[in-house]
Amino acid sequence: MDDLKELHEECGVFGVFQHPSAAKLCYYGLHALQHRGQEGAGILVANDHKLSIHKGEGLVTEVFNSEKINQMNGIHAIGHVRYSTAGGGGIMNVQPLLFRTMAGDMGICHNGNIVNANVLKEKLEEQGSIFSSSSDTEILGHLIKRAKGHMIDRICMALEQLDGAFAFLILLEDRLYAVRDRYGLRPLAIGQLPNGAYVFASETCALDIVGAKFLRDVEPGEIVRVKGNQLLSRLYTKQPIHDKICAMEYVYFSRPDSILDGINVHTTRKNAGKQLYLESPVDADIVIGVPDSSISAAIGYSEASHIPYEMGLTKNKYVGRTFIQPTQELRDQGVRMKLSAVSSIVNQKRVIMIDDSIVRGTTSRRIIKLLKEAGAIEVHVRIASPAIKYPCFYGVDTSTLDELISHKMTTQELCEYIGADSLAFISEEGLKKSIHFKKEHTCDLCMACFNKQYVTPLYDNDFQDD
Amino acid sequence: MDDLKELHEECGVFGVFQHPSAAKLCYYGLHALQHRGQEGAGILVANDHKLSIHKGEGLVTEVFNSEKINQMNGIHAIGHVRYSTAGGGGIMNVQPLLFRTMAGDMGICHNGNIVNANVLKEKLEEQGSIFSSSSDTEILGHLIKRAKGHMIDRICMALEQLDGAFAFLILLEDRLYAVRDRYGLRPLAIGQLPNGAYVFASETCALDIVGAKFLRDVEPGEIVRVKGNQLLSRLYTKQPIHDKICAMEYVYFSRPDSILDGINVHTTRKNAGKQLYLESPVDADIVIGVPDSSISAAIGYSEASHIPYEMGLTKNKYVGRTFIQPTQELRDQGVRMKLSAVSSIVNQKRVIMIDDSIVRGTTSRRIIKLLKEAGAIEVHVRIASPAIKYPCFYGVDTSTLDELISHKMTTQELCEYIGADSLAFISEEGLKKSIHFKKEHTCDLCMACFNKQYVTPLYDNDFQDD
């Protein structure tokens, strides 16, 4: 399948504690997070002394219907939407994971990626553990199980062994834990419903949808526990804490209406568009954006340059899972799904095309071809993120090194490859400025995929960079 | 169900003649027209001397799957997407309609509304006709059946009796007819595939998707016949012909990337936004649009006013048919689907909100409430169409007179009702200018819903206007 997008966030999590319609709120919340994972969804509810779960492959609306949701009685719930990486699919890997122990049930869901998963897994297997999934999330369950003491101590001991990117929600029959890795790589926000119930979500847009007020983010290295109606917080780690949220959350993954770390995503994108103009101006007739995620940046570029923003590309919004894909033969005959160039707008125009990122370059190449066939006389490409040169090990499914076109080509070579008349990426500094426009500190973003400065050791995830 | 939109186009049609994958192309074309009708879809193919049909209630992707499409062998096809008006639903009314006669089969699909339907129906029933559907499209089948002579003459005689709005596609085993009413109220474009095959579609966006080149529009009062590889054209009527395409096609119904009557829809909307600023400027901090159809106008207003365009409202794009709607209780608790106000953007801001139209006023009221709750200190509403004061009888499901808020209230009263700080509609002249920006003639739009100047007699569709 030729998807438009070549980058994939791996997950979104949502939790609600102490609400009579917990499963329903979870359903709505996951809905708002659907863009973070469309291949599987699950909800786990706690009721009395039992956890029960329903999950499946597909969109939230495909996995759940009213009947299912109404059966899910419970006053606490956690849920998950999943993007399943190639080969790692299947229902066993859809989250939340549910562990049954004689001492009570425990459910876990996870956004992120554990970099020392294999090391830990090997050790656990040696000690007799056995795994039901290929997901690295299961490791946390085993580590908690094997730790001793009070539950919160056991969880902290377990977390202390993990390295990498994570936002976890852990549900027991009568309490909910929310944690974030000590770099804050993956986002996790805390909100509160009108009835006082606490809500947790990967993005604030999921708080908005359920009518929850945003309280604050879970901090890097923090574990938050809700029990009864009390929220208790502590640091779970003695290791140093760095605030290094993933820059791509702003650039591409998060919904424009979400607020990450106090900053609205749409605004950072518009800023990036303006910054792009300052860094790489070009004379042209119109500015267009690649829908949907690059529209904000395009508007920013247009505002800064006073070159009018136009809708030169349109996306067919009804193309979904059940859509019959055209055969190659039909594609060769010109059948184009998903994205069309609007000839009446781009014809005879010099076009500035704003996109959020370039991964393999094939999509950009295709779009530029569309634009030129539609009559564009020049296509100047401006990218609202720096060139992606290195793989991500923190929960983003970038391609391998070999597939990262910017790893192999200079900007000039790439410009030729995609058939653009000019090409420029925003600078790292420029991106930082766009995001931290109203803050003093300007160093707290993970930009490893641009500059190889990984925030953790890479363990056996290491790669050969020649 | 609380739908965002209060206006509904009734249909979209698509046809392809002489292509080995006719049904598949029809499927893609209907897909691009999905916004014109989401409650039913059907495709009819001609193969050898037989027409066969599949249709059902729901979206194109719900009614068809690969298996069904692959079974639909045939080199000609016509298809339809339907918005079914209240009470008139049911599979019997989903189109195309298929008539079996001893002389051969005939399929018809229709976008529009016949105003003298009841008069004709009564006459036909007196002559012994019997109707299987409540759709007025069936009338054409009966009239053709009862006419004498060559098929094209019979069709012309039948069409001559119809008054109202229509774009018809009529398929026989070896030919396809396309016609448009003599006012050109509903659009219908002709395109051509790389293999030479002719394609017809309500909007040009459906030509783009299948890789067809736009040739021209079917003209008001014209009948086009394709047979073999020949396209033959004639006028079917001796009555006067007026070019009066529905203004709401530009304002709201058509896709922004479509070209109607030579004019790109997005551009007319942006123009309308600019014009709105000229007519009703207001000092404010940001301009926002109600997604999706008002975004173009909002960008236009922003460009003209130099007030920045921001994404102050977001629409949850995954909310679909299978989505579990929140109960009233949950809604009262603040669970908001479909549309959210982005607090971080609108908080403490004076907001100009651009919308395409106001029908009953309840949606506007709700959105303004959302914005104010999110912290907007002023909300100035600017509407990119004139006030809708009269019902449409030409295929748009406006509400009844009583429900049209602008029929009952002055702009000032309405402004108070919806809770806005100011409210202005674009003028009729202004809208005309936005649409006909590059043409001399400025009078060829049906604006009956604004000004009561219906292009046809209303027959028994008349209404009491006190």
Added chain:
Amino acid sequence: MDDLKELHEECGVFGVFQHPSAAKLCYYGLHALQHRGQEGAGILVANDHKLSIHKGEGLVTEVFNSEKINQMNGIHAIGHVRYSTAGGGGIMNVQPLLFRTMAGDMGICHNGNIVNANVLKEKLEEQGSIFSSSSDTEILGHLIKRAKGHMIDRICMALEQLDGAFAFLILLEDRLYAVRDRYGLRPLAIGQLPNGAYVFASETCALDIVGAKFLRDVEPGEIVRVKGNQLLSRLYTKQPIHDKICAMEYVYFSRPDSILDGINVHTTRKNAGKQLYLESPVDADIVIGVPDSSISAAIGYSEASHIPYEMGLTKNKYVGRTFIQPTQELRDQGVRMKLSAVSSIVNQKRVIMIDDSIVRGTTSRRIIKLLKEAGAIEVHVRIASPAIKYPCFYGVDTSTLDELISHKMTTQELCEYIGADSLAFISEEGLKKSIHFKKEHTCDLCMACFNKQYVTPLYDNDFQDD
């Protein structure tokens, strides 16, 4: 698809008048009639002055769900299950048919076949009628529409023009008509619910399921009208009336627990089994029946012969529409669905195999092969109906003349062809005796498929018999 059965009844009808759960009862009734047609189902309800309908392709449980049924408010309902003959499928032919007229709506459903359909259709088309379906049922709607006078007179005038086999239910907003052709070829029973409501069904098993008491059969040539709580009856025809119900209803189509014309179907089958023994005894070890419809006859044969009845063949009851059929390759490798021979029972046994009929012979041949492979040393076939030598024009989908193996082969040749050790059919006299065991008259069965004595002219349905 290799279906077990080579004969198909074409339909079942069910109606209920004046019950608050009319649609639901109709659903249950159709369920009990599901064996009469598994390719389409529909229910039409009358509520206030409106008829509304839902129908679709598939089983009753596939076409309807609780939501659909609950939406179908109405106190009267008629419904239909359909077996669609090859090529004549599609949603347009699923019944009931609904006709919309200015004077009110009318719904019709039909079990049977009109032999003079083409003659009537041609005449109607000449008068300007146009048909939406290829079903001959639509003709009745047109004839009623064109007749004059009171509704009941119009219906009678219309019926008088039809020749062939029919059981019709006709629903208007406030009355229900039930009619049966003047030969009584197709069954139609009248029942009454505890609340006094009248119920109509093709078979009494559908009365049982809804808790209705059987009152009597609709008589050949009779029209029954229910209006308010009154049942009115009259003959609609002046032509002679013959009581000639289809013999195959007893032999194969009807459910064993149904009572046709006062006679329990299972009992007639058991009688036929006994009669078969009297006519064609054979020495053997066990008697087996081909499931499901031949079990009764096998038990009868066993009782008469004192040869034990055993379960030598089993049918896989879960094989349904959604079942993945084995490919030819797998079939060649021995994968057998639907029917298995039970080796531990038939091994080393002389087997008498009772079947209800032989149409093309291929199924019998296959089953005998299975039995022999499972170790049966002799297979003696006894058929509980006479040899089928002529096609049926009264609503049974027998194959064409050429496919009727008994038309082409003598019993001896057929015995060799199917690989049996002996083969005998029951005599016509024997079958009559089995059915009319407790009546004096023994001549009132249509046995045209055995003896070519068609009860009506055949019009253009005639066939060349050399």
Added chain:
Amino acid sequence: MDDLKELHEECGVFGVFQHPSAAKLCYYGLHALQHRGQEGAGILVANDHKLSIHKGEGLVTEVFNSEKINQMNGIHAIGHVRYSTAGGGGIMNVQPLLFRTMAGDMGICHNGNIVNANVLKEKLEEQGSIFSSSSDTEILGHLIKRAKGHMIDRICMALEQLDGAFAFLILLEDRLYAVRDRYGLRPLAIGQLPNGAYVFASETCALDIVGAKFLRDVEPGEIVRVKGNQLLSRLYTKQPIHDKICAMEYVYFSRPDSILDGINVHTTRKNAGKQLYLESPVDADIVIGVPDSSISAAIGYSEASHIPYEMGLTKNKYVGRTFIQPTQELRDQGVRMKLSAVSSIVNQKRVIMIDDSIVRGTTSRRIIKLLKEAGAIEVHVRIASPAIKYPCFYGVDTSTLDELISHKMTTQELCEYIGADSLAFISEEGLKKSIHFKKEHTCDLCMACFNKQYVTPLYDNDFQDD
């Protein structure tokens, strides 16, 4: 839901080794075993060095479609159909279970129940194990993981710790193990396909369906390994071995065409019917059976008594999961699904009703009421199994002690309770004789549910019997 049946087998397993269409054959095999579990199904295939799985809730035909099956490439497969006991449902418990280890994947499926599950689970948890399901099958995975040595030794060591009833299939990438508990409580047969591939199934009917030849049963206490094309066998236990297959497999669970322990199930049921007559004759007009499982016994009773067998009860075969159940109100009005009494057969008759078992008595009571309402003047009930007085801990979902009506009532009391004119159960000796008619040994059946002679200790499954 008021199900007809009050006893439930918990599972069926099927496996195939070394066949290009392994998943497909597994699908067919599970189909033939569908009666053993209708609430979940799964198939696991081994391909190269990877196991992959698909499973879900529902019937085999609901969980799998062609697309899914075709995706399941692999030459070895195991599959499972599951009856999920109350509360223990959910996708996590659907089998096969798949364990991922650094050393390779392992899949397990299980029919039966481990009686010392809690003891083992507690011990494993103490050692750090954590469970993903509430199924006792997962224990075996953990035990194997923790054992040392060659895989077969590890499996044997693990099995040696289990007590209870089990038939396991264990699949690794290149080998398949089949084991049966040392009492042989649950059946497991070995077959061979024409291509030489080995097949395993809970019942021989699943061998028949895929065209496999029955070789022999897996013996109590035996482990069989297939690798390459070699079948290796050994005893995994040093404990004593008893051949005590579950008597209810003959009475009710297994399909009549299956052969258990060399004995055809239908034949044992017919024998039981005959034996019932010898033990408890009664004068009456007809013998009827409660469909479907009691038909064989009814025929046996009829043959022995020379009282004719009639079809006095019919079951509606299309009633399935998607069927809309009648509301209580409709039920009160006489709407009867699933089972009807055939009035024309039982009216004015003295009826002997044969059933396979009585659990709670409510079904019998209901059926007898139906028969009497249909006119039966006497109903004599004969049960083809002894009275069930004790719960089963070996994989049969009998109700709790309190619900077992025969635990609380004498036969005489029960006769009155169900409204029968007489009631008799077959004796234990009589049932043994029916099953072991052609063998010398007559003691190898588990009849604990009749006589409390459990074949294993009960651990914490013990119950208070006052």
